[in-house]
Structures are given as C-alpha cells and as structure tokens.
Amino acid sequence: IYTDEHMNTIGLHEDDLDKHFKLMADIDLGSLGEKDFNIIGRFPAPFRGVFDGNSHTISNFHYISRDVNDVALFESVEGEQALIMDLGLIDPVIDVESNELDIVVDPDDPNASAGYGNTAGLLVNYLSLGARLSHCHVRGGSVSGDLWIGGLVSNVEEGTIDHCYSTAEVSGKRDIGGLVGYNFWGTITNCHTISNVTGESSVGGLVGYNDGTIRDSSAMGDVTCDSTAGGLAGNNMGTIRSSYSTGHVTGVHDIGGLVGRSRGSLINCYSTGSVSGEWYVGGLVGYLGGPINITNCYSAGNVTGITEVGGLVGTGHSLDNVLGSFWDIEGSGQTTSFRGTGKDTAEMQTAGTFLDAGWDFVDETENGTEDIWWIIEGQDYPRLWWELIEGGE
Numbered sequence: 440i441y442t443d444e445h446m447n448t449i450g451l452h453e454d455d456l457d458k459h460f461k462l463m464a465d466i467d468l469g470s471l472g473e474k475d476f477n478i479i480g481r482f483p484a485p486f487r488g489v490f491d492g493n494s495h496t497i498s499n500f501h502y503i504s505r506d507v508n509d510v511a512l513f514e515s516v517e518g519e520q521a522l523i524m525d526l527g528l529i530d531p532v533i534d535v536e537s538n539e540l541d542i543v544v545d546p547d548d549p550n551a552s553a554g555y556g557n558t559a560g561l562l563v564n565y566l567s568l569g570a571r572l573s574h575c576h577v578r579g580g581s582v583s584g585d586l587w588i589g590g591l592v593s594n595v596e597e598g599t600i601d602h603c604y605s606t607a608e609v610s611g612k613r614d615i616g617g618l619v620g621y622n623f624w625g626t627i628t629n630c631h632t633i634s635n636v637t638g639e640s641s642v643g644g645l646v647g648y649n650d651g652t653i654r655d656s657s658a659m660g661d662v663t664c665d666s667t668a669g670g671l672a673g674n675n676m677g678t679i680r681s682s683y684s685t686g687h688v689t690g691v692h693d694i695g696g697l698v699g700r701s702r703g704s705l706i707n708c709y710s711t712g713s714v715s716g717e718w719y720v721g722g723l724v725g726y727l728g729g730p731i732n733i734t735n736c737y738s739a740g741n742v743t744g745i746t747e748v749g750g751l752v753g754t755g756h757s758l759d760n761v762l763g764s765f766w767d768i769e770g771s772g773q774t775t776s777f778r779g780t781g782k783d784t785a786e787m788q789t790a791g792t793f794l795d796a797g798w799d800f801v802d803e804t805e806n807g808t809e810d811i812w813w814i815i816e817g818q819d820y821p822r823l824w825w826e827l828i829e830g831g832e
Contacts, residue, residue: 469499500532527578630656642662699726720752
C-alpha cells in the first residue's frame with residue numbers, strides 16, 4: 440500500500456479481506472470527503488488477514504455521519520489469524536453521534552442491560568475471536584458517538600491489544616473509553632492513554648466497561664461523567680492488575696480515581712488523581728459491588744463529595760475483601776473509608792508500610808520474587824516496576 444487510493448481500495452474487495460497488506464509509505468487521507476472512505480471489513484465480511492503498518496502512519500482519516508453505525512478504519516477484525524500491527528493514526532476524526540441512544544434493561548436482572556446507538560473506534564470498531572492489535576497508536580484527533588466509543592477500539596470480544604496507546608479526545612454517552620469503549624473477555628496489556636474522556640455513564644480513561652483483563656496499563660487524562668466514572672475504567676467486572684491512573688475524575692455518583700464501580704478484582708494498582716462527586720466517591724473506587732477483591736492497592740489524590748465518600752472506597756457490599764490497601768489521609772482530605780487503611784503522607788512514602796502488608800518490592804524476597812513495586816522513600820509513593828523499565832530510568 441503506497442497511496443491513499445491504494446488504501447481506499449481495500450474495503451471494496453471482500454475476496455481480499457483474508458490477505459496480507461503492508462504499508463510502504465505514510466499516507467494522508469485528507470483529500471477524501473467526510474464519508475468517502477471505504478471502511479475495511481464491513482459486516483458480514485470481516486477483515487481476517489494481516490495489516491502491517493511497517494511503522495508508517497495514516498493521517499487525516501475523517502468520517503462524519505449521523506446515520507452510519509460501526510465506524511472505524513476497520514469495522515470488524517475477526518479470528519486468531521487477524522492482526523493489525525505497527526500502525527499509527529495521526530489526527531483522525533470520527534463523529535457519529537446520533538443522540539438516539541436507547542438502553543433496554545433486562546427485567547430479570549436490573550443490573551443487565553443492552554444499548555442501541557451509533558458505535559465507533561478510531562482504528563477498529565469490533566475486534567473479536569482472537570484477533571490482535573499490536574504496537575498501534577493514535578496521536579491527536581477525536582472520536583464521538585453514542586455507545587461503545589473508544590480512542591482506539593470500540594468493542595473487544597475475546598480479542599487482544601498490546602503495546603498500544605491513544606491521545607485522542609473521546610466523547611459519547613455510555614461505555615466510553617480513552618482506548619476501548621467495551622471490553623468483553625478481551626485482554627489489554629502494556630497500553631496507555633493521555634486522553635480527556637467525557638460521557639454520561641460508564642466512562643474510563645482507558646476502558647469504559649471492562650469485563651476482561653487489563654494488565655500493565657495506565658491512563659493519564661481527565662474523565663468527566665454523570666455516573667460510573669473512573670480514571671482507568673468506568674465499570675469493572677473483570678480483572679485489573681498492575682495498572683494505574685493519574686487523571687482528575689469528576690461526576691455525580693459512583694466516581695473513583697481508578698474505577699467508578701467494580702465487581703471484579705483490582706490487584707497491585709494505584710490512583711493519584713483528584714476525585715470529585717456527590718455520592719459513592721472514593722480515591723480508588725466509588726462503589727464496590729461485591730463480593731470482590733482489592734489487593735495491594737493505594738490512592739493518594741484529593742477526594743471530595745457529599746455522602747458515602749471515602750479516602751480509598753466510597754461504599755460497597757459487606758462481602759468485599761480489601762487486603763493490604765491504603766490511602767493517604769492528608770492527600771485525600773478524608774479520614775475515613777468504607778474499606779482500606781489510612782496513613783499520613785510520610786507513612787505512604789515509606790517502604791515499611793507496604794512491606795509489612797506483604798507487598799512484593801524489588802530487592803526483597805520475603806514477600807515474593809516478582810519484583811512488582813519500587814519506591815524512592817520520602818519523595819514519592821510506590822510505583823510499579825514496569826514503569827521504571829519502560830521509562831528507561
């Protein structure tokens with residue numbers, strides 16, 4: 440693929456969607472109109488091949504429509520043989536917000552519901568059944584829609600994303616994420632975002648709704664949402680491990696520095712951003728749906744709210760297990776929490792506080808040999824070891 444014309448031809452030939460493509464130059468799609476790009480892998484013919492970006496970029500992919508759903512550069516990428524790799528998008532813009540989002544609630548389970556509205560992801564709309572994105576990124580641009588809106592992918596179902604990032608602005612109504620809108624049994628590893636994300640419900644700096652696995656990942660942008668907002672994930676039903684968030688989170692209820700509402704597991708995670716809401720507000724999690732586990736986590740940002748506000752956790756279920764987890768009383772401005780242990784700033788910047796609770800630090804073996812955490816005592820809170828490695832410090 441050498442030119443914008445070559446790129447815009449792929450989506451016209453269904454017989455080629457299991458083939459392998461390689462980008463041989465940076466491409467600018469700016470000459471195309473707002474609906475002129477032939478989206479690749481339109482249902483019911485998903486892309487099943489390999490697209491190798493070859494460390495090149497595609498600039499100015501624009502798609503503006505109120506009556507077209509499932510919009511992305513690739514609509515559907517499916518199957519274990521499907522791979523998009525080493526590709527960058529520069530300043531893409533997708534706007535498919537229809538203002539016609541409908542939510543249907545299961546009468547037998549008030550917590551279960553389905554949504555109908557326009558979905559979008561800047562690179563892929565639907566990544567499924569073993570398909571993979573690796574070493575891809577989005578720099579700049581924006582995406583807006585109704586449901587399952589992601590700065591990289593709209594919806595992951597049993598797919599994998601690794602070593603990817605996005606800095607795009609993301610907005611929508613429900614299940615809105617800086618990287619992925621909705622993660623269903625997918626795996627996200629070594630990914631990060633620096634995106635401002637806004638929505639109405641289930642909004643996260645990295646993932647809006649997580650029912651899969653997130654590991655070794657981070658979110659650094661600000662999150663604004665009415666209900667169920669988190670610096671990393673809005674709603675968590677899966678597992679989040681060795682990940683963190685630093686952005687400011689603002690909303691009304693179910694507002695958390697890391698996760699807004701969680702019925703999954705949080706292991707070796709932290710949040711340092713400020714959190715502001717009205718009720719069910721926590722430095723790490725706003726509401727715990729239980730029975731769940733929070734293990735070896737902490738929060739350090741300022742926390743403000745009106746009722747059921749906590750330094751670590753706002754409120755939750757009586758069966759919740761919160762083990763070896765702390766919040767900074769001084770930094771948060773909160774002396775109480777539904778779960779967790781409060782410490783002053785000096786204690787939160789002392790290794791012994793965490794070693795006594797069983798945390799696995801570099802250069803010690805009594806608590807394990809995985810070398811998960813490190814700290815510069817008296818200057819900072821514990822940090823994840825992978826941050827030091829990736830930062831090249």
